[in-house]
Amino acid sequence: MPWDPKIIQQDGDDPIADLRRLMDKYGKGGGRKLGVALAVLLGVAALATSYVQIEPDEVGVLLRLGKFTDTLGPGPHFRIPFGVDRVHKVPVQRQLKMEFGFRSSGGDAGPRGPTTYAAGGPDVQREAVMLTGDLNVAVVEWIVQYKVKDPYDFLFKIKNVDETLRVLAEAVMRIVVGDHSVNEVLTTGRQSVATESKILLQALADRFETGVDIQQVVLQDVNPPDPVKPSFNEVNQAIQEKERAINEAHAELNKAIPRAKGEAEEALRNAEGYAIERVNRANGEADRFAKVYEEYRKAPDVTRRRMYLETMATVLNRAGSKVVIDDVAKGMTPLLRIDGVRDEVVGPASQEGKR
């Protein structure tokens, strides 16, 4: 049988062969008993081959003498027995899934549990290896989800629907990936690759009359080939480094600028302070001078002398050592040891000074 036994159940064997077998078995005996037994057997067989049950997620395609006559919805159905009517069950409601580049186990079968992924054999891995538009290699894993939308096409238009669909999906993914650069496939273009391949796959599936509705194409892991992986990571790392360098520079900038601004403000305030001080002092000094001058003008000579004397008094008071040179002592001056001048008294004038 060409059908995939997983999806389609074909029931009822060749009725004529059945009949022959029965006749071989009971033909020689003859008699009434045999006739009754035969009739009962026939009845049971008729009943057994006429009942068919369609599950909720299925549809039954009824062939009468090989000819498509009807589709049966979910529920119990009776048909003409002995293989005159044949029913193919197609799971139209069920969402079917194909995996490329990997095989999940435990996803479909068994109770809901975490799906485990296996890398699969070399043949499975080869499904995922493809050329990108810039002639690089990418490893793309993806799944295709689909439903049967036309059971008639699905059954009678194309042989090996499943296989054909697989091959189509592989071809389509390669067409789309072949039109993207490896970078796009790995990063920004993922979504558009998935969308484009869904559209293209649907178009091809329709052209091939598979009777299938492509629901979704979902990209799973998309990777560079293993030998190239480290260098792709290096690129990511380099991008991180780049950002870090920029961030650090920005941090430096942000650290330095406000501080410099503050310092500039400080310098300005300082200058302003200086300006105020300078003008104030000038004004003060000018005032003072004006006052002194006012008095001085009243008696210039006396004031001058007084001031001089006052100053000299201060000066003399401060100076560490004083040498008063009289005319008499003038000749001795060159003999003085300058470094030892302190407290030495030379000449008669000094005596006067010391007094």
Next chain:
Amino acid sequence: MKSFGAVAVILAVAAVVVASSSMYVLNESEQAVITRFGQPRGEPVTTPGLHFKAPFADRVNRFEKRWLDWRGDPNQIPTKDKKYIWVDTFARWRIVEPLRFFQRMRDERTAQSRLDDIIDGETRNAIAAYNLIEAVRASNRPFEDDESAARAEREELEQVTLGRDKLTRMILERASVVVREFGVELVDVQIRRINYVHEVEVKVFDRMISERRRIAERSRSEGMGRAAEIRGEKERELRRIRSEAYQKAQEITGKADAEASNIYAKAFGRDPEFYQYLRTLEQYPIAVDGTTSLFMDANSEFYRYLRSSAKQR
């Protein structure tokens, strides 16, 4: 009675056998060529359902009516630009003239192997006549990133004159002409997989690695460049801020100095000589401290009075 029953049974069996031999059921997916003693009879039967034939003499040769798939063996082919690749093709075909198909091919398996020869050959011709890029790309769609290959290289990649679609159509057209001879219709040839031959793959991987390195290096140097730019910007800002502050401070200071100068000039201008005198007197004590040795002429003003007063005494 007993013999009558036996005869009845025998007759019934014979009837069933004859009936079953004169009837046949064609499925939706089948078509048939009827041969009588090996000689084809009439038009092929393509409609599904119950059909009749001459018992025993006629034979029903059933053929698929559905689309059939053909899958080629992966083929190692050099492209025009001397890149060795594995090309894996598949096709869709069906039997349109069952009689001719029956005569030429006999069965599907023979047909598959004939298709192998024809399509593989045409694939080889088509692939070898063009650069690899024509088989890989479908359009001249520009890539959105500018990261990978260098610009010049990239432009070369974007020059796709044919594309995969036209290439496969070319294979299809050439192959389908030949195949029509067999009563077969070929409607689609698709490239399922293209992969580099192992030795080429190694080289491609090397190229990818070096390309990645280049990108990584560029990224790093971009980072450093940008950082340097920012640092330069920082330096510029610092200098601007500082110099502006300096300029303003100098302005303020200068203005204050000028103002002070003006004030002083105005005040002291009334008697510059006296001012000098006053200033000198003011500065003098400042210039003298404990370490200063003072040499004084007894004739100096300071002492003059002493002396004169002493004389008077």
